[in-house]
Amino acid sequence: MGLKTPLYDIHVSSGAKIIDFGGWDMPLSYGSQLEEHRAVRRDSGIFDVSHMCAIDLAGPRVREFLRRLLANDVAKLTVPGAALYSCMLLPSGGVIDDLIVYFLTENWFLLVVNAGTRRKDLEWLAEHAAPFGVPVRERTDLAILAVQGPLAREKTASLLSAAHRETALGIARFSGAAIDTWFLARTGYTGEDGFEVILPAEEAPAIWRALVALGVKPAGLGARDTLRLEAGMNLYGNDMDENHHPLESGLAWTVAFGAGERDFIGRAALLRARTQGCEQLVGLVLEERGVLRDHQPVFAEAQAQGAGIQVGEITSGTFSPTLNRAIALARVRSGLGARAFVDIRGRRHAARVVKPPFVRNGKALIEL
Amino acid sequence: MSEHVPDDLHYTRTHEWVRDLANGQVEIGITDHAQEALGDLVFVEVPEAGREVKAGEACAVVESVKAASDVYSPVSGRVAARNDDLVQKPELLNSDPYGAGWLLRVECGAAPAHGAFLTAAEYAQYVKEAG
Numbered sequence: 001m002g003l004k005t006p007l008y009d010i011h012v013s014s015g016a017k018i019i020d021f022g023g024w025d026m027p028l029s030y031g032s033q034l035e036e037h038r039a040v041r042r043d044s045g046i047f048d049v050s051h052m053c054a055i056d057l058a059g060p061r062v063r064e065f066l067r068r069l070l071a072n073d074v075a076k077l078t079v080p081g082a083a084l085y086s087c088m089l090l091p092s093g094g095v096i097d098d099l100i101v102y103f104l105t106e107n108w109f110l111l112v113v114n115a116g117t118r119r120k121d122l123e124w125l126a127e128h129a130a131p132f133g134v135p136v137r138e139r140t141d142l143a144i145l146a147v148q149g150p151l152a153r154e155k156t157a158s159l160l161s162a163a164h165r166e167t168a169l170g171i172a173r174f175s176g177a178a179i180d181t182w183f184l185a186r187t188g189y190t191g192e193d194g195f196e197v198i199l200p201a202e203e204a205p206a207i208w209r210a211l212v213a214l215g216v217k218p219a220g221l222g223a224r225d226t227l228r229l230e231a232g233m234n235l236y237g238n239d240m241d242e243n244h245h246p247l248e249s250g251l252a253w254t255v256a257f258g259a260g261e262r263d264f265i266g267r268a269a270l271l272r273a274r275t276q277g278c279e280q281l282v283g284l285v286l287e288e289r290g291v292l293r294d295h296q297p298v299f300a301e302a303q304a305q306g307a308g309i310q311v312g313e314i315t316s317g318t319f320s321p322t323l324n325r326a327i328a329l330a331r332v333r334s335g336l337g338a339r340a341f342v343d344i345r346g347r348r349h350a351a352r353v354v355k356p357p358f359v360r361n362g363k364a365l366i367e368l
Numbered sequence: 369m370s371e372h373v374p375d376d377l378h379y380t381r382t383h384e385w386v387r388d389l390a391n392g393q394v395e396i397g398i399t400d401h402a403q404e405a406l407g408d409l410v411f412v413e414v415p416e417a418g419r420e421v422k423a424g425e426a427c428a429v430v431e432s433v434k435a436a437s438d439v440y441s442p443v444s445g446r447v448a449a450r451n452d453d454l455v456q457k458p459e460l461l462n463s464d465p466y467g468a469g470w471l472l473r474v475e476c477g478a479a480p481a482h483g484a485f486l487t488a489a490e491y492a493q494y495v496k497e498a499g
Contacts, residue, residue, distance in 0.1 A: 294447065
C-alpha cells in the first residue's frame, strides 16, 4: 500500500489500473493508454500529478539562495508568476533532480519537484537553505492537476468567473497566476498547451469531476510518459540522474553559466565537462518495425560482428502513437552520424539520429 | 474486471490459448487476460510459415506501449500460417484476442491431448488466484 493522492478514490472508481510510482499508488491508465495520449494531442486530458512535491521557500534571501542552488538562473524571473525549469546539481555536476521554480513574490518562491526524489530533495534543500535563513516547507495540503491539450486552457478557464477567466487566459507561456485559492500555471509535460493547477487538496475532486464532465479525458502515467517522450522531455532517473550531468543529458540549455558572477553548485564540474567534451543525448527514430526500450544498446555499425563497438544506450524508449514509430532518447558518444543501430533481441535495427522534440502542439516535427 | 475465457479452447499458464482446428493444426493466440495486462499492443513478431516451433519455447513477441512479452508455443510443430493482419493492426490482439487477433497456426499432427493444457474453468481459476 503506497501513498495516495486526494484523487485516489476517483481513479479507482474510474477503473484505473493502479501502479506504484515512487512510493505512490498512481493511475497507469483508465483503459486505453493510446486513446488517452491522442485525447491530449487532439483535445484535452487531465492528469493527477499530486504525487509531485510542492515546496515553499520564503524569506528575504530566497532569490540569492536559489541562484546558488540551481543551475539555471532565477535572475531571469522578473515578473511575478514567471516559471523556470532547472536542474539541482551535486558539486560533481550530477543531477539531484529537475524541477520547476515559480517566482511568486520577492520573498516567496514555489518549487515543484519529482515524487521519487522528494526525500533527498527536501534534505538537500534544508541543508543548503539554512545558511540563507530560508525555511523549507513541504506543501502537503496541495493537489496538482495537469490539464493538457489544445482545448485544455479554454475548458479549465470555463470553470472560473468571468473576471478570473480573463486572467487565466491571459497567462503567458511558462508563467502562472494566483487565482482565488488556485495557482494556475501555463506549464506541462506533454508538448501541448495547457495548465498545471496547484490547488487545495480538498478542492481537487470537484474540479476533476467538473473537467471530466466537460470532456477532458482522464489520462494516466502511461500516456504521460509517451507524451513527454514525443515532446523530447527528460524523465528523471532515466535520462539524467546523479551520475549524469545536464550537458550529457540534453539540458545544456538549462544551465546558465553566466560570466562567472554566480557560483552555483556544480558549476566548476560543468565547466570542466564543457571543456573536455562529453557524451550527448540524442533522439532516435526507428526506421523499421519494432519498439525501442530503455537500456537497449546503440551501435554505429549495422553488423553484429567485428568492429562494432557500442556507442551508447537508450535512456528512454517507447512507441510514438503520433508518429506510429518507435522513438527514443539515447546517450551516445559525440560525433555519431545521422544513423545508428539499436540492438533489439540480438538483431541490429537501423534508426535515424534526430534532434528532439519529435512532436509539438499536435504536429510531428520529424519527417518520416 | 471480468475477462473472457471461451469454453472451447485450451489454455496455458503463460496465458496462451490453443484452438483445435481438427485438421492436424492448432491455432494459437494470447488470452483476454494477457492483452488486458499488456495494454495497447503496438507490435507483433510472429514466425513465418515453415518455421519449426517447440512446445514451451518462445515463438513470438508481442509488444505493448508498456512492455515486450514473449509468447510460448503450447505445441511443437511447423508453422502453417501466421496472422499477417497483425502487422498493420496489432490492436486486433486487444479488440478480438480469440478471433481476429490469432497469432499463428501450427501443424502438429495430433489433436491436443487432454490434460496437457488447462481447461477454460481451470484457467479462469488460475488467473483469479494469480490476480
